Amino acid sequence: MRYNFTHEDLEHCPFCGDDTYVEVEKKIVQTVDIQNCYGEYRQEWEARWNVQCTNPYCGVHPKTKDCTSLSEAVELWNKRA
Numbered sequence: 001m002r003y004n005f006t007h008e009d010l011e012h013c014p015f016c017g018d019d020t021y022v023e024v025e026k027k028i029v030q031t032v033d034i035q036n037c038y039g040e041y042r043q044e045w046e047a048r049w050n051v052q053c054t055n056p057y058c059g060v061h062p063k064t065k066d067c068t069s070l071s072e073a074v075e076l077w078n079k080r081a
């Protein structure tokens with residue numbers, strides 16, 4: 001599951017100057033051996049935050065590495081931009 005949104009504190013892309021956006025991805029970290037009432041196994045998951053360039057024609061299309069929080073991803077991006 002992915003959610004994309006823009007964040008007002010983000011610097012523009014250092015390579016093309018375009019806007020950037022935050023992507024949140026739900027990463028399954030493990031499947032627990034317990035079934036719920038729907039017969040599905042319970043899954044433990046964590047959100048992974050990334051900032052990347054919105055421009056599909058950007059030559060570099062930079063992206064931060066998976067961060068565990070929004071503030072960490074924003075800080076990492078702005079340090080590099």
Ligand SMILES: [Zn+2]
Nearest residue numbers: 013016053058
């Ligand atoms: Zn760019």
